[in-house]
Amino acid sequence: MNQWKNLNELTSYQKLGQNGRVDLTCAMAGEEGTVRVKKYNAPMAAGMTYYYAAKQVDDAILKDLCALAEEAQLASKFEELYNGAVINTGEKRLVLHHLTRGQLGGAVNADGTDKRAFYTEQQRKIAAFAKKVHDGEIVNEKGEAFTTVVQIGIGGSDLGPRAMYLALENWAKKNGCFKMEAKFISNVDPDDAAGVLGTIDPSRTIFILVSKSGTTLETLTNESFVKEALKNAGLDASKHMIAVTSETSPLAGNSDYLAAFFMDDFIGGRFSSTSSVGGAVLSLAFGPEVFDRFLRGAAEEDKLAAGKDPMTNAAMLDALIGVYERNVLGYPATAVLPYSQALSRFPAHLQQMDMESNGKSVNRRGEAVDYPTGPIIFGEPGTNGQHSFYQLLHQGTDIIPLQFIGFNENQAGMDVTIQGSTSQQKLSANVAAQIMAFACGKQDENRNKHFAGNRPSSIIIGKQLTPEALGALLSHFENKVMFQGFLWNLNSFDQEGVQLGKILAKRVLAHETDGALNTFSELLGI
Template structure:
């Protein structure tokens, strides 16, 4: 029987705390050997490997982390989630984003509907739609074929799909797989929509409106902005828009759209990139077969996440080491550092994924917690970040665990040799140097040039950032966040923290908030 207990109620918790003194000053100079680098790693799926050699862990700690995973029943809880149990306790919902990538549990039946079949049917529908667009069978108001697709959405309807599109754009374009250029509108700031629309030939542009509820304020404002531009250009908006929404929303079965594709309340926004939310635009941009490869990579990582042995389960191991760093070593932040320009927006997606999921101060029962939960997540691609915030990472007063991502080859393989090495080789050399520099540091009598070291990092690496590798990378982090929520006894699948601001925004716009501070600030900004 599954039990839900707080981290500090486990029998293992004090054992973890007892290992802090031994490992807080872990000597990487002694322990970070060639053998450790080669052996402290595990397959992620999709051709990727998770390497944790530069983490402050040893064999004794790994055994304790295994015991923590077993005591918190991480695998049993994951299987329950896969089987369709109500894991989102705040909203009394199932959590089914894994099911859009393939079935790993029992068939999930809701109100007589097989949800696995429903998700597969929607994928077949939007795949067929994308192919018809590519063949020129579906055209806009002037009977010209569509060349560009623009997604209108915010939060999970933007961050994940945008990050995935940018991650594959170079790969697809250099291999003749780019079917349509894709752009994104998210911010309610009119400068966002105006800038995007100014780049478009509206007659050959298809818009994808994404809102599960059909009532998202920012998204509907941007939809009206775009519709006004289409009408001003003499175009019929109904022939230039599709909707991704729930079957119960005002957007569903609406003749104002070319077609509608459906998700449901069991696919959370930040976990929705592998559903129709990301699938429609990625299939239009690159073709359904590319999206299918991404799903296959994600499904492979999901399957590996069922391994009970943490040394064979990269997302669970990554999660446990993160809990150790957060709750035993007391480090409240983590940096995601992809040495790949293609992953330029991936840290922004992970910010939402992690901080919206596990940025909670109460447990699944609504009881206050006495320990830290989700870390602050930030990041920037290398080598840009090296010339920005790495100063603090190397010599600042706080230790910030680092998560590096790197690839052996560039996506376009369009390179130049300078001073005996290519740019891609220089990129990889920088990544390797940073891992060792953070871990081992450098002694210097000049305090300003002294690097204390002891700054731990992990590395996910592979040959090339392909759709399959990207899917596995995405699922790795989704599952890591899920496992940490299990360990901290959180509901990682609601986001009440975003609601209060929405309520107060409506009060401001009503001009009758009854709150003097709200009205005063509204006056400052001319509302």
């Protein structure tokens, strides 16, 4: 029987704080650093590896982290989750995003339905629809093929699918899998929709409206914006729009849409990239075969995350080290730094996934916790970040742990040799140099040029960012966030923090305001 205890109630956590601190300036220097890199790593799916030699851990700390994982029952809590327990206590729901890509445990039934069968059926329907579009069986009013797909959604209906599309766009073009260009409308700011509409031919575009409830204000507003533009162009919107929604929403079975594909309440928006939310746009853009490869990478990584030994479970180990950094070492943030331009929006997706999941100050029972929980997440791709915020990372007053991602090969297969090295080699040289610069620093009598070092980082390294590798990366971070929520005794699967602003915004639009809210409304021209 799993017990849900606060982190500071665990004996192993109390012991963890008694360890000495690892000095990376010594540990990563010379031959000792080489030994650490060869020793401190864990396998991931799709041929990738998680390296944590430049983290402030040693054998003693790792042993205590393993004891913490056992006492916190991380593996059995994950097992409980994927076997269909009500893990989302705030909304009294199951948490089933893992089921969209594979069956880790036994059959899960909810609402009188085998949920794995439900998800795979939606994937089959999406694949069949995408094939008809690609083969010219579904065309516009003039009999012309559709060339563009535009997703209309916000939050998890935008950030994850957009990040995944951008991650595979160049790979698909190189490998002959690019079917349709995808664009995204998310912000209720009319400039967002207008900007996208100004770059496409609406007559040859399929629009995907993504709203689980069918009532999301921003999304329905943008839908109306798009429908008005289609009408003004003399087009029938119902011949250009599909919906991704729940079976009970007003969008389901509605003649305003070419087709509808379904999701349910058991998959949160920030975990929905492997559901119909990501499946429709990615299958149309790249073909359902590519989406299936993406799912297989995520499923392979999920199987590793189900392992009981943290030393061979990269997601669990990453989570444990992150909690050690947050709660014992006292670090306030984590930077995600992919040295891959294809992952340009991946940090933004992880920012929502992590901060919306674990940005909580009460435990699963609604009681206040008296320890730090989720860190601030931010990031940009290298090497741009080096010329932006790395100054603070190297010499600022706060130490911020870093999570690098790097690949041996680029996606496009194009490169140039300048001054004896290729662009890819220059990119990889930068990430290797940054890991060591952060860890070891540089002594200098000129304090302005002195680098204290002792700034921890990890890196995930793969051969190339393929659909399988992308799926494995997504799964790794989803499971890391889940395990950290278990450790902090949080409900990582609701998001009450986004609701208050929505309620007040509706009051503003209804002109039911007073005091400062009314004053700000007037200043903003409402």
